[in-house]
Amino acid sequence: MLTYICLLKHPCMQFEIEKALPVLERTPQVVETMLYGLADEWLHSNEGGDTWTPFDIVAHLIVGERTDWIPRTLIIVGEGNKEFVPFDMKGHIKEGKGKTMSQLLDEFKVLRKENLAQLNTLDITDEVLDRTGFHRMLGTVTLRHLLASWVVHDLTHIHQLSRVMAKQYDEAVGPWKQFMGVLGGKR
Amino acid sequence: MLTYICLLKHPCMQFEIEKALPVLERTPQVVETMLYGLADEWLHSNEGGDTWTPFDIVAHLIVGERTDWIPRTLIIVGEGNKEFVPFDMKGHIKEGKGKTMSQLLDEFKVLRKENLAQLNTLDITDEVLDRTGFHRMLGTVTLRHLLASWVVHDLTHIHQLSRVMAKQYDEAVGPWKQFMGVLGGKR
Numbered sequence: 001m002l003t004y005i006c007l008l009k010h011p012c013m014q015f016e017i018e019k020a021l022p023v024l025e026r027t028p029q030v031v032e033t034m035l036y037g038l039a040d041e042w043l044h045s046n047e048g049g050d051t052w053t054p055f056d057i058v059a060h061l062i063v064g065e066r067t068d069w070i071p072r073t074l075i076i077v078g079e080g081n082k083e084f085v086p087f088d089m090k091g092h093i094k095e096g097k098g099k100t101m102s103q104l105l106d107e108f109k110v111l112r113k114e115n116l117a118q119l120n121t122l123d124i125t126d127e128v129l130d131r132t133g134f135h136r137m138l139g140t141v142t143l144r145h146l147l148a149s150w151v152v153h154d155l156t157h158i159h160q161l162s163r164v165m166a167k168q169y170d171e172a173v174g175p176w177k178q179f180m181g182v183l184g185g186k187r
Numbered sequence: 188m189l190t191y192i193c194l195l196k197h198p199c200m201q202f203e204i205e206k207a208l209p210v211l212e213r214t215p216q217v218v219e220t221m222l223y224g225l226a227d228e229w230l231h232s233n234e235g236g237d238t239w240t241p242f243d244i245v246a247h248l249i250v251g252e253r254t255d256w257i258p259r260t261l262i263i264v265g266e267g268n269k270e271f272v273p274f275d276m277k278g279h280i281k282e283g284k285g286k287t288m289s290q291l292l293d294e295f296k297v298l299r300k301e302n303l304a305q306l307n308t309l310d311i312t313d314e315v316l317d318r319t320g321f322h323r324m325l326g327t328v329t330l331r332h333l334l335a336s337w338v339v340h341d342l343t344h345i346h347q348l349s350r351v352m353a354k355q356y357d358e359a360v361g362p363w364k365q366f367m368g369v370l371g372g373k374r
Binding site: 012013014015019022023026029030033034037038039041042045089135138139141142144145146148149151152153155156158159160162163165166168169172173174175176178179180181182183185187 | 199200210221226276325329340347360361362363365
């Protein structure tokens with residue numbers, strides 16, 4: 001099977017909306033399949049200290065749906081003020097309050113579906129992808145950066161979920177820990 | 188929502204077969220949801236050099252089903268020689284030859300189902316979990332270590348899949364890279 005070889009640089013992939021959308025569409029189901037109905041110890045354990053549990057992570061993904069990706073897309077494609085509202089990195093605490101994991105998974109699924117439907121109503125041409133907004137910490141960013149970041153943000157939290165869960169078995173794996181990349185091992 | 192707090196040590200979770208099985212059962216669907224039908228650039232790009240593509244990772248998971256987890260479980264619970272056959276870390280190359288991603292995803296699903304059915308025919312008591320086998324590099328290991336490692340091995344490869352995919356957008360995310368944990372950022 002052919003492996004894409006980037007002779008000049010790595011990585012190869014340019015942002016293309018039609019290759020990004022299938023990843024964005026699947027994330028709620030990936031997260032639901034990983035978590036729905038699992039024992040509380042899997043869902044509510046963290047990596048120690050004030051790190052996040054799987055429950056916190058799903059609540060955070062919901063906050064992103066409500067306040068980040070589409071609201072910022074609309075700022076970029078709109079005609080008004082180009083400055084983004086700062087993202088609340090503690091918003092998941094309020095978002096998760098009094099809810100079950102099952103409720104959060106459902107909400108994330110519904111919100112993502114609505115947000116992608118809204119994105120599909122916009123005509124995302126190359127010219128539109130080059131339009132910009134202003135992030136207080138990052139400066140001027142393009143719609144292309146924002147939408148690629150939406151994809152990578154999903155992947156970053158799948159990455160985090162798998163790590164948080166794996167760490168609960170940090171001792172249970174015994175000597176195999178040295179082979180487990182997710183536990184800092186070499187494979 | 189309660190976060191499990193380990194006052195004495197972190198992590199908390201002891202290996203219990205009934206909490207491990209739901210994770211093992213879901214992995215083929217998690218991986219399929221992440222990958223099925225995606226563009227070749229997502230499936231056949233790696234992290235540079237001789238690192239693995241998503242295609243390689245799924246082929247490797249299949250090799251694990253065929254030669255690692257259940258064969259070693261049977262060595263531990265059986266009466267014969269206790270030494271494991273070494274795992275072939277290049278076995279995925281032969282396994283993937285001439286196949287499509289869709290074929291690999293199907294094979295992984297079928298093999299995992301068969302393997303968990305076989306595991307369920309064994310009476311995995313605490314006494315059985317303490318039985319041992321011999322790994323040439325790791326020494327004496329218990330069935331408990333092996334089965335916990337099966338779970339963490341799944342999670343390690345979900346972790347790797349999300350990272351390999353995210354890296355394809357390493358440049359596309361622009362200044363957001365610094366916030367993306369999976370790209371080495373700080374969030």
